[in-house]
Amino acid sequence: MADQNGIVETGPSHFKVIRHVRPKLSCPKCQTIAQAEAPSRPIARGLAGPGLLAHVLVSKYCDHLPLYRQSQIYAREGIDLERSTLADWVGSASALLEPLVAAISRHVLGADKLHADDTPVPVLCPGRGTTRQGRLWTYVRDDRAAGIEMPPAVWFAYSPDRKGEHPRRHLRDFKGILQADGYAGFDRLYNESDPHHPIKEAACWAHVRRKFYDIQVATDSPIASEALERIGELYAIEAQIRGQPAELRRQVREARAGPLLEALHRWLIATVKQLSKKSDLAGAIHYALARWKALIRVSRQLL
Numbered sequence: 150m151a152d153q154n155g156i157v158e159t160g161p162s163h164f165k166v167i168r169h170v171r172p173k174l175s176c177p178k179c180q181t182i183a184q185a186e187a188p189s190r191p192i193a194r195g196l197a198g199p200g201l202l203a204h205v206l207v208s209k210y211c212d213h214l215p216l217y218r219q220s221q222i223y224a225r226e227g228i229d230l231e232r233s234t235l236a237d238w239v240g241s242a243s244a245l246l247e248p249l250v251a252a253i254s255r256h257v258l259g260a261d262k263l264h265a266d267d268t269p270v271p272v273l274c275p276g277r278g279t280t281r282q283g284r285l286w287t288y289v290r291d292d293r294a295a296g297i298e299m300p301p302a303v304w305f306a307y308s309p310d311r312k313g314e315h316p317r318r319h320l321r322d323f324k325g326i327l328q329a330d331g332y333a334g335f336d337r338l339y340n341e342s343d344p345h346h347p348i349k350e351a352a353c354w355a356h357v358r359r360k361f362y363d364i365q366v367a368t369d370s371p372i373a374s375e376a377l378e379r380i381g382e383l384y385a386i387e388a389q390i391r392g393q394p395a396e397l398r399r400q401v402r403e404a405r406a407g408p409l410l411e412a413l414h415r416w417l418i419a420t421v422k423q424l425s426k427k428s429d430l431a432g433a434i435h436y437a438l439a440r441w442k443a444l445i446r447v448s449r450q451l452l
Contacts, residue, residue: 164228167198192241202242205235250304257304260290262326262351265335267311284308286319296392313337326351331440341442352443354380360433372420372430379413410445414438 313334365373
């Protein structure tokens with residue numbers, strides 16, 4: 150019987166130059182010259198092919214490999230690519246990809262519901278040798294859990310700070326349900342008193358649950374444990390109906406999740422009266438109660 154043991158090995162990467170030979174033909178009678186047009190390039194008059202550009206971009210933005218390190222790696226392979234050259238390629242590729250980014254934005258914002266969040270990113274301050282904190286705003290369209298086959302996608306938008314004017318600008322044409330955390334910049338997008346307002350809020354149960362979870366881990370609080378158990382019952386219902394037709398999900402939520410939500414609401418109100426106003430548990434409960442209308446929207450919508 151053959152030995153099935155073995156090892157996985159790799160070899161050195163390689164680069165190649167693709168030469169396009171275009172014969173130039175002349176006609177002695179009509180005194181004209183004919184030659185095939187040169188193939189188009191990702192960057193006009195640039196030497197980088199699409200595969201090399203993709204590798205540079207993926208290394209920088211997906212693998213978080215700075216350009217100066219990439220330059221050092223290429224040098225070990227015998228390829229002289231200065232950081233300034235790589236930076237020029239990244240800038241040109243960014244302009245080249247703008248139509249794709251715009252298409253993703255249109256696709257994402259064309260959804261009936263979105264998930265939104267933001268995350269800090271350190272940004273270099275040229276000439277100062279320091280960094281400042283910028284923001285990446287993420288807008289996600291993902292209807293797979295609702296049994297919809299429309300491709301999921303995420304649109305990233307950068308801003309130099311976290312002012313609420315940025316999500317308001319990003320979502321100025323969006324109409325539907327927005328699920329986000331309790332950041333005040335998102336709050337200004339909603340107007341619950343106006344039934345015709347284009348954006349409706351669906352608060353995030355994961356953020357509510359996380360507060361009780363952190364307290365339970367830190368203090369083994371029985372109140373936090375009970376909150377987690379009650380929220381877990383809601384999660385269990387969602388797990389059972391995930392991917393089912395929209396109307397079925399709404400019926401199940403109204404029949405099964407509705408009573409659980411009413412009981413949870415009564416329990417939260419009764420429990421917070423027994424706690425110190427400055428306690429972490431009281432803060433977690435007030436966080437949920439302040440967003441209750443947006444939290445229970447899930448039981449009434451085709452989400």
